[in-house]
Amino acid sequence: MAAAASSSSSPFPFPPRRPPDDTLFYAIYPLPLPTGLPPPALLASLQSLHLALLSHLSPFLSSHLFHRDPFTLSLPADPAAPCSLCSSPPTPHLHGALRFGDSLPDEWLAVSLLFALTRAFPDTVARAWDSDGDFLLIEAAFALPRWLDPDTAPNRVFISRGELHILPPSLFPHTPPLDAALRAVHDPSVPTRASDAVQAAIQRRISVTPAENLHTARVVAPAPVAKVLAEEPCLVARAVEGFYDRDVDTMKHAARMTRFLRGPAGDGVEMVRTSVRLTRAMYAQLMQQSFQAPRGYPMPRREEGPDRWVEAELGMKIACGFEMMYQERRHEVEEGKGSTWEVYRNSLEAAGCFEGLLPGSKEYKRVMEDAMQYYKTSSLFSRTREILSAPVHRIDEILAMPYSAEDFQGINLPPSDDDSWLCNGEDELNAELHERQKEVEEYEALKKRTKGQKQNVSSSSSSQPSEFNLGEITESMQDFVRKMSSFEGAEVPSNREEMESVDLDVNQFFKAMESVLGKASQEKAGNDTETDRKSSSSDMDFDDSDYENDSAEEAGDKDMDDSFMETYSDALNQELSNTSIKETFSRAPHHTNDEGPSNVADSDGEMAPVDVDLNLVESFLNSYSSQQGLPGPASNLLGLMGVKVPPPDGKKL
Known part of the structure; x- marks a missing residue:
């Protein structure tokens, strides 16, 4: 992420x-x-x-x-x-x-x-x-x-x-x-x-201990390789990297082995037995790859035993990795400007550490000594990284030291670690998958329990805390809709109980909505025409002459609009009756006789009326629960209306 x-x-x-x-x-x-x-x-x-x-x-x-x-x-x-x-x-x-x-x-x-x-x-x-x-x-x-x-x-x-x-x-x-x-x-x-x-x-x-990721193995390798490993064990990481990432060009260096299989005078070197410490990933990268020894590389006969062969083969791969890495790094142009101390001192000067100090003064020398002490101390810990980033120079320093094959004789080497873990990968993978599957099952079980609790809360208002009433949601929303808004937008009081009653001409409100939607009410079309005309003239400040000129055209189009909307509404209801959309709404009991409520649809196929208040409450609660405590439309709107809904599952938000 x-x-x-x-x-x-x-x-x-x-x-x-x-x-x-x-x-x-x-x-x-x-x-x-x-x-x-x-x-x-x-x-x-x-x-x-x-x-x-x-x-x-x-x-x-x-x-x-x-x-x-x-x-x-x-x-x-x-x-x-x-x-x-x-x-x-x-x-x-x-x-x-x-x-x-x-x-x-x-x-x-x-x-x-x-x-x-x-x-x-x-x-x-x-x-x-x-x-x-x-x-x-x-x-x-x-x-x-x-x-x-x-x-x-x-x-x-x-x-x-x-x-x-x-x-x-x-x-x-x-x-x-x-x-x-x-x-x-x-x-x-x-x-x-x-x-x-x-x-x-x-x-x-x-919690896994670092030792569990390491593997110790005995190897038979050329004396220069053993000397490098004895002085800088961390360089084996670069050797394994060079072997594992080899290509056709680097393989040419391994075929010649001019650095680690030839002595200073061009003669051969002796093979010695030593111990090397690897990470498990390094050991697997070496062991799981087939690699033919270069021509002239001294390998034992298989008749000498499998252990001897494995030690020699592992040492051969490490030696070839050193050769490929060394030769490639030597041809790279990677020298920087000045020593690391010079770079460090320049950074101090750029930071202003010597600002206002005369070179050679007592204070200047004190700051310089402190900087040198810090550099020396920190260099002890960064030395490993410097060696790994520039291994050629360090390898040349090590091989310039006097050494011989006798230095590695008579040493009590630790035994090689058991490498059966190489073949137990399937068991470890199955164990890990089993552990993950267990986590998934526990998570799914918890989710089902949480879902069941939410369903119980939404299905019964009695399960809500005593200080919360589901009816507050419908009452607050109705008060919000009935409140008159100004040109500044909708106004929601901070305290719902302090809201003052506002007069609203409901008939005029619905007439305005119907005029926008293009469909007038059929029941009150004749009775309210005069009222609508007067109120429209006064409220909208239309010119009377313009209204009279347009009234004839509107009357001509009215019958056509009503016929179209009625046909369209019937077709839409017929289309929706074949879908499951009606099941997504909660409906009020529809009584057809004195025996009790009927099903969602009566014998004529007419759907029972939708319980608007119940659907409103359910929608608010579902939206509020899905927010998981984050700000959202449901919590913001309910908060503005003064309704306090308890957090889902009783958790503190």
């Missing part, structure tokens, strides 16, 4: 592009929002929060492996400007984007980290979205209120204090501004916490 942020809130004149399907976006906001601060103070505030959050996550991030990109947080280029990543107004925040690829558990792992951060830092509020918009709502779809959908969700779904919060329409009938929504979520006195059913659905999804 959408959703990502609504396009209406985007500061750019063009519609935002659809986010990638395999990327999670998230933002964390400090509360109360540090607005009104000068740029240096705002930057310092966000930097302090940045370090605190990264320090809290560092024990986990340093040991966990992500499928594509690691979980990171960064400061916007300009905290006081609109954010292009979040498509949001200039609200101070930290943000990030995590490309999870085919490993959907990585997305939910990142969401669990957001819940953990807001729980550890109560003065922060987070939100997360992807190409589906507010995807957290999809997981709790059967527990959400009916008014919540992708169109009403923008700026309403947040994570605060380790729980999901949803801003109800009673607070903001329309899409709320981001800053106002954040203040409402942070205010404990404002009821924004989602229901227990919604919380339970989200917690079930994020």
Whole structure:
């Protein structure tokens, strides 16, 4: 959904592009929002929060492996400007984007980290979205209120204090501004916490431990590959990506293997046994694809056993992935301007951190030292991302170190994990489908119970609270119709009981309506002609001579109009008598004799008269119930007429 942020809130004149399907976006906001601060103070505030959050996550991030990109947080280029990543107004925040690829558990792992951060830092509020918009709502779809959908969700779904919060329409009938929504979520006195059913659905999804998504395997690989994996285990993600996304051009690099199967002097390298940690998605991508080893690649004989063959084949695929990735990245032009420190220092100067300070002065040196300390500290946590974005340089550094095959001998390697889960996908899928089917059945049962309660309420006025009378609806509507309106439009009093009686010429009202519809009343055509002429002359201020000139023409057309309308009415009634439209109205009992009421139609086929008051009440109640607490025509009109209808099912709106 959408959703990502609504396009209406985007500061750019063009519609935002659809986010990638395999990327999670998230933002964390400090509360109360540090607005009104000068740029240096705002930057310092966000930097302090940045370090605190990264320090809290560092024990986990340093040991966990992500499928594509690691979980990171960064400061916007300009905290006081609109954010292009979040498509949001200039609200101070930290943000990030995590490309999870085919490993959907990585997305939910990142969401669990957001819940953990807001729980550890109560003065922060987070939100997360992807190409589906507010995807957290999809997981709790059967527990959400009916008014919540992708169109009403923008700026309403947040994570605060380790729980999901949803801003109800009673607070903001329309899409709320981001800053106002954040203040409402942070205010404990404002009821924004989602229901227990919604919380339970989200917690079930994020309760899976990260270790359940990892797989450890023994492999036999060239010594350079083992050295890279020992120094930077996270680079295996790029190797698997290079192998899985290979094409004809990259396959040529794997056929030569000039980097990882040749020594510095062009000679061969030794094969060693090592252990590698993968995500389950990585392991499945390697194992489920058939791949012929390049010519000259040392593979064991199958007679040596299936375990030895599997280890060598898995190592061969990883080595080929490293080769393809390395050679492709090396040919890419991806060097930036200056070092990351230079870029960071330039951003500080653009933000005005050194404004008014002389280079070399004591205050200038102090600000520079603080900036350098922050850069060094934050770089420790962003180093993994830098390695993954520019792996060629890091691989060259590692392979330039002295190493040999003996470094990997005599090491007690952990055993390979059981990979039976590769073949249990059908059982897991059936279990997941069974769980979803159970949710659907519970939802349908609840909907039936709710529908039955609504039918009971509408069928018997005695089931309504004692302070509410269904007759008030008909009385108020009749008073509203009888009230005379002025040129300013219809007037509805704030208190229905204080309405004053207004004189209304009913005959003249119906005559005016019939003149518009082109059909006069046959019963009073002769008796009321003179009255109509006088009143029309006085009320409409027609000229008498013009009226007399037109009267002869109108009299000539009157018989033709009456004949046509009578024929048309008979044909229309005949057409409607063959349909079920008559069953859509509630009708008054039609007595044909003293024994009791007859059916809807009597023996002559004439339908019983429609009970206008009953249909009016039923229509109002059905419309009011379908609003689900949102503003709508029924509640607005009843409120203006002073009628208070209790909420559906006794819930508080």
